[in-house]
Amino acid sequence: MARARPIPGVxxxxxxxxxxxxxxxxxxxxxxxxxxxxxxxAGLPWWSLPxxxxxxxxxxxxxxxxxxxxxxxxxxxxxxxxxxxxxxGFLFNILISVFTMLAGTAAGALLGLMQVSPASMIRKPAWxxxxxxxxxxxxxxxxIVMLAFPFEISIGSLTIPVPDWMKAVFGLSMPIAGNxxxxxxxxxxxxxxxxxxxxxxxxxxxxxxxxxIILPQCFRRMIPPWMNWYAILTMAxxxxxxxxxxxxxxxxxxxxxxxxxxxxxxxxxxxFCLIVFFIYCYPIARWTMALERRMAVKL
Amino acid sequence: xxxxxxxxxxxxxxxxxxxxxxxxEVLKGVSFDVMKGxxxxxxxxxxxxxxTLIRCINALNDIQSGSITVEGQEVHVPDLDKLALRKKVGMxxxxxxxxxxxxALQNVMMAPLVVLKQPKDEVExxxxxxxxxxxxxxxxxxxxxELSGGQQQRVAIARSxxxxxDVMLFDEVTAALDPETVxxxxxxxxxxxxxxxxxxxxxxxxxxxxxxxxxxxxTDRGVxxxxxxxSSFFTEATDPRTREFLSxxx
Numbered sequence: 001m002a003r004a005r006p007i008p009g010v011x012x013x014x015x016x017x018x019x020x021x022x023x024x025x026x027x028x029x030x031x032x033x034x035x036x037x038x039x040x041x042a043g044l045p046w047w048s049l050p051x052x053x054x055x056x057x058x059x060x061x062x063x064x065x066x067x068x069x070x071x072x073x074x075x076x077x078x079x080x081x082x083x084x085x086x087x088x089g090f091l092f093n094i095l096i097s098v099f100t101m102l103a104g105t106a107a108g109a110l111l112g113l114m115q116v117s118p119a120s121m122i123r124k125p126a127w128x129x130x131x132x133x134x135x136x137x138x139x140x141x142x143x144i145v146m147l148a149f150p151f152e153i154s155i156g157s158l159t160i161p162v163p164d165w166m167k168a169v170f171g172l173s174m175p176i177a178g179n180x181x182x183x184x185x186x187x188x189x190x191x192x193x194x195x196x197x198x199x200x201x202x203x204x205x206x207x208x209x210x211x212x213i214i215l216p217q218c219f220r221r222m223i224p225p226w227m228n229w230y231a232i233l234t235m236a237x238x239x240x241x242x243x244x245x246x247x248x249x250x251x252x253x254x255x256x257x258x259x260x261x262x263x264x265x266x267x268x269x270x271x272f273c274l275i276v277f278f279i280y281c282y283p284i285a286r287w288t289m290a291l292e293r294r295m296a297v298k299l
Numbered sequence: 300x301x302x303x304x305x306x307x308x309x310x311x312x313x314x315x316x317x318x319x320x321x322x323x324e325v326l327k328g329v330s331f332d333v334m335k336g337x338x339x340x341x342x343x344x345x346x347x348x349x350x351t352l353i354r355c356i357n358a359l360n361d362i363q364s365g366s367i368t369v370e371g372q373e374v375h376v377p378d379l380d381k382l383a384l385r386k387k388v389g390m391x392x393x394x395x396x397x398x399x400x401x402x403a404l405q406n407v408m409m410a411p412l413v414v415l416k417q418p419k420d421e422v423e424x425x426x427x428x429x430x431x432x433x434x435x436x437x438x439x440x441x442x443x444x445e446l447s448g449g450q451q452q453r454v455a456i457a458r459s460x461x462x463x464x465d466v467m468l469f470d471e472v473t474a475a476l477d478p479e480t481v482x483x484x485x486x487x488x489x490x491x492x493x494x495x496x497x498x499x500x501x502x503x504x505x506x507x508x509x510x511x512x513x514x515x516x517x518t519d520r521g522v523x524x525x526x527x528x529x530s531s532f533f534t535e536a537t538d539p540r541t542r543e544f545l546s547x548x549x
Binding site: 200202 | 357390392410
């Protein structure tokens with residue numbers, strides 16, 4: 001039986017002329033860049049690693065069961081190349097990621113601080129640069145740096161060669177700088193305005209407030225998103241193989257070519273790359289999420 | 300050049316102050332004087348401009364017109380010496396605003412160390428004495444997060460006192476506290492007043508205002524509606540708005 005008068009919110013759309021507080025999704029402070037990557041990696045089940053290994057081992061069997069090239073041959077080839085891929089290849093990926101993170105963090109911290117400057121002459125250009133860097137395709141930035149930069153720098157009679165990997169570090173550090181800039185800005189702006197007012201009323205200058213009061217408080221909040229970006233960056237380092245820098249993917253391709261480019265090798269070799277990256281990034285992702293949880297409780 | 304201030308002149312003098320946030324006029328011509336050692340309470344309904352008014356005294360807010368002087372020095376001038384002003388005027392906030400990454404002792408020591416560059420031993424001795432004075436002996440090494448609201452507010456008072464101010468501003472300092480802890484903060488302020496500190500309070504604690512204040516101002520919609528010593532203010536208020544406010548709150 002239909003009601004004589006519908007009840008708003010029950011059998012009729014809710015309506016009121018009073019102000020309504022709508023539910024909001026609260027993004028935790030300092031999470032300007034989001035932790036979706038670390039959240040995904042940290043959420044992978046434990047068996048994803050053995051599953052990946054099984055795929056590598058079983059692929060040659062499944063794909064070319066009739067072929068004379070056996071699973072054993074493919075695995076033997078991989079084992080032969082493995083030390084070389086790790087020491088000459090992956091170590092280089094880590095090296096590139098570490099240098100890139102250092103350079104990107106330094107530049108990003110500077111940009112982030114400029115973004116909260118009270119002077120619009122500083123703030124606006126910093127905002128523009130930040131947005132340009134974080135919204136450009138990484139590969140395009142890499143190409144620009146690789147092609148626009150000289151392969152050697154001459155100062156008088158002194159000629160300093162600029163190796164490819166150094167240019168790669170510079171190219172990759174640009175998007176990192178843009179994203180770290182946003183992390184820094186977000187963390188600074190998440191500190192309650194009362195901290196600024198209290199410092200101001202105690203005669204602190206803006207600079208003293210920033211270094212003594214605000215930054216020490218947001219440093220902790222910046223760590224999880226910073227680590228998240230480090231993991232993303234590490235995953236992105238094979239990009240530089242396109243530009244000929246010798247890292248794990250470049251060396252894998254060369255190794256497969258040396259093994260007569262048999263198609264059975266594709267999954268074992270690239271699968272091995274995936275496993276190596278996973279083993280390196282998974283603990284970082286877990287650690288990031290653990291830190292994030294601990295700080296969420298603390299705040 | 301401003302003439303030399305002497306203690307027989309008002310320590311804080313507010314003349315025809317107008318302040319607007321955009322189109323919203325918050326203060327519409329407020330004037331009053333505060334003599335050294337006086338305790339002033341400003342009361343009034345929410346949104347009447349009380350907090351804005353005392354935030355103007357130490358230049359946390361700017362004003363559109365009028366004049367505010369502290370010890371004869373005009374506050375709202377472009378070349379204001381903010382350091383000199385804020386050394387003279389201490390402020391305590393409703394939300395305490397302690398530095399959460401520093402212990403109680405470090406909170407108190409910070410401004411003298413960083414701003415005044417005073418020697419550490421001296422500052423620490425004074426900070427310990429101040430914490431003792433606000434009855435927080437033994438809480439020196441606690442972080443703000445480990446203290447109750449009333450304790451945090453007393454650390455905030457000690458932190459302001461560490462700069463040796465001549466005037467203290469209290470902006471609804473008990474409004475965020477539960478009734479039991481309100482008292483411990485009010486006792487601290489009362490002791491300060493008894494020592495001769497000039498205090499300007501925005502408060503809803505009528506009992507406290509009646510007991511401690513030398514002068515009570517009632518503001519509504521950006522103007523001072525009525526004022527007087529508490530003895531007459533609370534019993535002989537004439538303006539209907541004051542009477543209505545008092546009847547609701549007392």
